[in-house]
Amino acid sequence: MKKAALLATIALVITVVLMNARSASTGYKVGDVVQDFKLKNVDGKMVSLADKPDVKGYIIAFTCNTCPVAKAYEGRIMALNEQFAAKGYPVVAIQANDAERSPGDSYTAMQQRAKAKNYAFPYLYDESQAVARTFGATNTPHMFVVKRDGAQFKVAYIGAIDNNHYDVATADKKYVESAVNELLEGKAVTTPSARAVGCGIKWKDA
Amino acid sequence: MKSVLGIFLITLLLASSAIRGQSVPVIKFEQLKQLISRPNDTLYVVNFWATWCAPCVKELPQFEAIRQTYAKKPVHVLLVNMDNGKTLNTKVTPFVKNRKIKSRVVLLNEPDLNTWIDKLAPEWSGALPMTLIINSKRNIRQFIDRPVKEGELESMINQYKL
Numbered sequence: 465m466k467k468a469a470l471l472a473t474i475a476l477v478i479t480v481v482l483m484n485a486r487s488a489s490t491g492y493k494v495g496d497v498v499q500d501f502k503l504k505n506v507d508g509k510m511v512s513l514a515d516k517p518d519v520k521g522y523i524i525a526f527t528c529n530t531c532p533v534a535k536a537y538e539g540r541i542m543a544l545n546e547q548f549a550a551k552g553y554p555v556v557a558i559q560a561n562d563a564e565r566s567p568g569d570s571y572t573a574m575q576q577r578a579k580a581k582n583y584a585f586p587y588l589y590d591e592s593q594a595v596a597r598t599f600g601a602t603n604t605p606h607m608f609v610v611k612r613d614g615a616q617f618k619v620a621y622i623g624a625i626d627n628n629h630y631d632v633a634t635a636d637k638k639y640v641e642s643a644v645n646e647l648l649e650g651k652a653v654t655t656p657s658a659r660a661v662g663c664g665i666k667w668k669d670a
Numbered sequence: 671m672k673s674v675l676g677i678f679l680i681t682l683l684l685a686s687s688a689i690r691g692q693s694v695p696v697i698k699f700e701q702l703k704q705l706i707s708r709p710n711d712t713l714y715v716v717n718f719w720a721t722w723c724a725p726c727v728k729e730l731p732q733f734e735a736i737r738q739t740y741a742k743k744p745v746h747v748l749l750v751n752m753d754n755g756k757t758l759n760t761k762v763t764p765f766v767k768n769r770k771i772k773s774r775v776v777l778l779n780e781p782d783l784n785t786w787i788d789k790l791a792p793e794w795s796g797a798l799p800m801t802l803i804i805n806s807k808r809n810i811r812q813f814i815d816r817p818v819k820e821g822e823l824e825s826m827i828n829q830y831k832l
Contacts, residue, residue: 602796658784659783664816
């Protein structure tokens with residue numbers, strides 16, 4: 465009986481510790497294994513990372529229609545896909561803003577944007593915001609480069625696309641580009657994270 | 671005679687700046703640090719914002735209200751604008767003027783966050799808005815990396831019994 469009580473207490477302690485660990489974690493760190501997701505693309509089909517067995521990794525971009533910083537980077541996100549999709553690192557864009565708080569980021573608006581701009585990559589709707597929370601995405605745009613590791617993907621870079629959101633011409637540190645190039649060469653990523661300025665993701669009211 | 675002319679000119683200057691609204695100085699990080707880490711009793715309420723950030727623009731009136739509420743207390747509201755320095759005259763100054771913003775506004779021209787954020791708020795992702803309530807002398811530091819809730823600033827400031 466005493467033993468049972470002791471075991472119950474231990475179980476409770478472990479549960480509390482685990483819960484705390486979970487709430488204290490703020491998304492992925494570099495080196496973490498990514499939990500695959502299934503999100504609806506603008507063409508209505510569901511997309512997961514596991515869909516493409518031949519890729520070396522992905523350039524995952526948390527972005528949106530409305531944020532001026534995301535708009536300023538839109539061309540650069542498209543360029544990254546153009547540059548790296550054929551080399552095995554395609555772009556996957558994810559939109560996680562709450563459409564109620566940000567009507568310009570509704571699924572319909574996403575479809576219109578992808579069509580108008582001719583996105584050559586998936587533009588996924590993270591309606592429940594669970595994927596953005598799991599990743600620890602905070603702003604738009606917020607980039608996560610993931611690298612294949614057997615059947616899984618590991619985070620290799622987190623943060624900004626480059627170091628000047630105002631102007632591509634004056635950006636002299638192309639973080640994502642350098643990271644992917646280093647990964648393609650089998651090297652370690654020199655700068656595995658860099659802060660990204662941007663609009664905060666518009667979370668649903670808790 | 672000269673002094674009369676001088677006074678006249680200064681008056682003219684003051685009057686014209688009152689009509690124009692405040693001018694927004696463009697500063698670098700070192701200057702910002704000096705502005706908010708003075709060893710005095712003033713509680714600095716520092717809000718990082720941009721004209722392009724809708725939630726930031728929406729919460730600005732709350733900071734203006736704080737400035738009024740605590741006008742007689744050692745509370746200083748500083749609105750740190752993060753727009754492109756090149757748009758000072760086309761965007762930022764007109765915005766501050768049109769909104770009749772009375773709190774102090776500075777434009778922080780430091781687009782590469784990675785060069786300075788660690789020295790100010792290592793826990794900040796770079797997402798706007800962000801607010802810091804600080805006083806280095808009394809070791810006060812509150813970090814809010816989301817829009818402030820109605821009344822939240824007052825309750826935070828009030829707990830310091832200024």
